[in-house]
Amino acid sequence: MYIEELNIRCFRNYGLARLHFDRGINYIIGGNAQGKSNLIEAIYYLSTGRSFRTNRIANLVKWGTPAFQLKAGITRGAGISSIGLLYQIGRTYLTLDGRRARRMGELLGILNAIIFCPEDIYIVKGSPYIRRRLVDIHISQLSPLYLGSLVRYGRVLRQRNEAIRRGGGRLSHWDRQLVENGLEVMRARARYIERLNALAQEAYGKIRPGEGLLMRYKSLYSDLAPGKEERCYHDGLRSARVHDEKMKATAVGPHRDDIVITIDGRDARCFASDGQGRSVIIALKMAQFMLVKEVAGEAPILLVDDPLAELDAGGRGAVLPFFTERVQCIITATGEDGLLPGKRFMVKAGSIEDV
């Protein structure tokens, strides 16, 4: 898949901008704080409906303007699609192929992108929430039903927690939906992490031969007896009830899941070196890349924000196979040093020039 064209209006430090990308390598070149990452962020936002830098969409609006708009022309398979996003006074409006979409979720899976960015290190070193979020965004792109289960799970959970805070009483009318949607979420995560782990192990072995990577799904799910998941889950909720009431929140469920990453049996969150951490990230992204390619039937695009800051010498070699004619890459760089042939955009203070 390729992003052919990107139109920007009032996004971050950009006023009006239009970019036509090559199907191979595209470099976005500029000094610090000129707006390179903002372009990557715009494309990522079109891909996932989220920013990798902020949870506040209002932050994406150009200072002093009321709204932003992003439009992209995309080639998928033999067809051409367009995505339009308009954010205005707290609301986001999505247009797909000129038709107003009913839900933001319809955005997922249209423009598949794998991103490398400085924030990636938190996948290894950060809290479980970051790993859950990564997995959730990615599964949603592969399977539209997943997002529905996840959103309903979150809603039921908040209602249930509020009911507990208000003094409990009966909760069983929430529990059925909690279990139903919670199981959907955990099943999908378990399947996904298993496949991701297999691919990431292989990739990691190529980057750091002799070291063993393992990504393990740590979840209530592994405590549920196969074939009796539903009943076990209900039992688990029941026996946690006293604890729930003390903590004023639901103790068990996929909102407590984690993906534990170990290298040679040691928890990467605490023990991985910088180099190992970066290698884990590369292996993980390569695995995601291959999964998307398998499910969507075509390669996702690659967004790379400051690769040289992120990858050590070994890692750079392992990422190179991505940089082929068949995969579209959009890469930020501060200068011409060491760049491959490809299209170049020069960015300076929010204006873009084709070279």
Place this chain on the structure above:
Amino acid sequence: MEIYPPPLRELINELKRLPGIGPRSAERIAFHLLSGDRSAARRLAGAVVEAVEKIGYCRRCFNFTERDLCSICSDPGRNGRTICVVEQPTDIIAIEKTHGFGGLYHVISGKISPLDGIESGDLKIPQLIERVKREKPAEIILATSSDVEGEATSLFIARELRGHVAKISRIAHGIPVGSSLNFADEITLARAMEGRREF
């Protein structure tokens, strides 16, 4: 600086509270009411006052009515053996338009949602339970909405009524009639597959 005279500002503020009316629409409606022939505005005000004073709730089913019992509850042609539970009086109108249901209704006036401070006791659910014990219907149809809260509300009622009524059913969710499967979203389609029936 205040642009509008206070009574006009007040009118716009009140209109803005109405469902589906934004600040722009509120302004347009307010200006429309005040421009030209104002007898229309007076008639509207009169109708609002009259409706507010005269329309109450049916003692049996909590539908809107001018009398003690609503027109459906007092219709001897309706089948009192079946009670359909809905969230709002507007849901009754939607179902009545189908001409496919000849039973009675019970309006619970909302759905359980702790996040909005609404518990079962804030709804007309205790009254429904009393009514079922009293009237002993053969079937309860739960027709609350299909979102998380509507689903939980139906489940709550079903648990409360267990043992008091022979049949409790939940309306089906699925593909709109006359539409192609292509246009149904995945969740609706998955629900429709789950709720399939023998053919």
